[in-house]
Amino acid sequence: MMTTKMNIELVKKFNKTSILRTIRDKEPISRSEISELMNLARPSVSDIVTELIQEGWVRELNSIKGGRGRRPIPLEINPDGKFIIGVELGVRRVEMILCNLHANILASHEFEFDNNQVTFILEQICSGVEDLIMKSGVPFNKILGIGIAMHGVVDPVRGVSILAPNLGWRDVSIAKEIQEKTKLMTIVENDCMCSALAESWFGLGKASENFVTLLVNYGIGSSFFLDGKIYRGMNNASGRVGHVTVSEEGPKCVCGNYGCLEAMASETAIVSMAVKRLRIGEDSILHRHLEHGLRIQHIYQGANLGDPLSLDVLKIAGRFLGLGVSHIINTLDPEAIIIGGGIVHAAKIIIPTIREIINRRVLSDKAKKTPILVSHLQEHLYPIGAATLILERCFQLPTVLQPSLFTS
Incomplete structure (x- = not known):
């Protein structure tokens, strides 16, 4: 019965x-x-x-x-019938949004931190949830849950950060802690996986069953959206394109290997390359920033002003990114590659350079024409992707093992 x-x-x-x-x-x-x-x-x-x-x-x-x-x-x-909170848990900064079902942002909250202690950061996130609800005026019972996007290896089923190297975290039960304090369902996922969800629901991947996101920020990550769903791999560790070797003579990467794509073409690598060339006396408008700390934004601005050094370091990074993208195309043959992260500020320089390498390195003539797109979601990509974690769960067809979130 x-x-x-x-x-x-x-x-x-x-x-x-x-x-x-x-x-x-x-x-x-x-x-x-x-x-x-x-x-x-x-x-x-x-x-x-x-x-x-x-x-x-x-x-x-x-x-x-x-x-x-x-x-x-x-x-x-009904876009305003339900709401979601999305959190980007970064290396030194947390961005939080409260959005509706169309990903329109009603309120935002952010904070920076130098203290990597788990308890401190999770408490700040919980306080941020209260701030978002107060700012937006959204009734608590209309909020579906909290999605959290973060770097490293994540177990989305248990909501555990298995390894977040840039925070020094191992086996942290993030979802359990936040859910207990906020009384809202909480889902945690790798930030690159979240980017694919954001693109598939609200971005350039809406009409595609097979695409790849390539995220270039302080590091480089990727996600594979294959046959209409995220491919996570057997150990939730897919998409580590940033740690493909593209130069055996390259510098040491944070992973311990040498010449990884991340060590050659991330924003961190671009800044490091520019600093070395400035210190040996190469002429550039970037010299005025060197004393107080050169940042990637200075290089993007320099490139827009036609500074030769800024343009050159970006083109070098673009060539290495082209190698990484060529590997992806030759391996997966996706419908499109969607570029996201801070590097989109240099898209006019980076994309043509990537395309040049693709034309030389990709084997199939048709595959050489794979669209290289620039994400429209840009600075809100990760928190929107985090919020989409909740939507994905709500729209997931129920089974005996994974019940729907709907009440009977």
């Missing part, structure tokens, strides 16, 4: 989530169109849609004009 009841509840949740997914994918769409498309009885569709409207997931639009009889009422996702 209990099994029968469970099966009935599971079917109901499955149909409810399926209808919600259909509305998102096909909006605007009417109840009758959903019924025909999903081969479900119209009364059942109508009952479930009524629930979704009452819960704030869906809203009705004005009825379609024309024709005889009762006019169908189109449905669409």
Whole structure:
């Protein structure tokens, strides 16, 4: 008897989530169109849609004009019916947003830190959650949960940071700690994985089943979106493109190896390259920044002003990035490569250089034409991706092992 009841509840949740997914994918769409498309009885569709409207997931639009009889009422996702908090837990800074179901940001909160202690940072994040709710005025019961994007190896099932080398963290139960304090469902994922989710829901990957993101910031990471879902690998360690060797004569990388892509073409590497050349006396407008600390923003600005040194170090980084991208294309043959991170500020210099290397290194003539795109999400890529973790869970079809988040 209990099994029968469970099966009935599971079917109901499955149909409810399926209808919600259909509305998102096909909006605007009417109840009758959903019924025909999903081969479900119209009364059942109508009952479930009524629930979704009452819960704030869906809203009705004005009825379609024309024709005889009762006019169908189109449905669409209600962007302000639910809200999510997205957190980018960086190396020295945390950015937090509260956004709606269309990823429109209602409030933001950020803080910097020098203290890498777990307790301190997690407490600051919890305080940030309170600040976001207060600023936005969003009722607590409309917030679906908190998504957290961070670097390193993450176990998304347990919500554990297995290894965050730049923070010195090992086996930190982030989700458990934050969920207990905020009373909001919390999901933790690698930041590069989050970038792929952000692109697939709200960015340049919406129409694609197979694409790769390449993120160039203080380090270099990547994520693979294959056959409509993130490929995480057997050990949640896929996408470590930044640690592919591109120069055996290159400097030592943070991973301990030499000549990794990250050591040759990250923003950190670009700054280091420029500093070395300035110190041996190479002429550049960047000299005025050297005494107080050269930053990557100075190099981007210098390149825009036509400074030869700034342009050259960026082109060198672009050539190494081209090698990394060529490896990706030759291995995975994706529909597109989406470039994100701080490097997008130099896209006009970097992208043509990457394309030159692709034309030399990629084997297939068709693959040489793989689109190299610049992310539109830019500075909010990671927190939006973190928020999308919650959406992905909410829109996931339930199974016996992974129940839906919807209540019966």
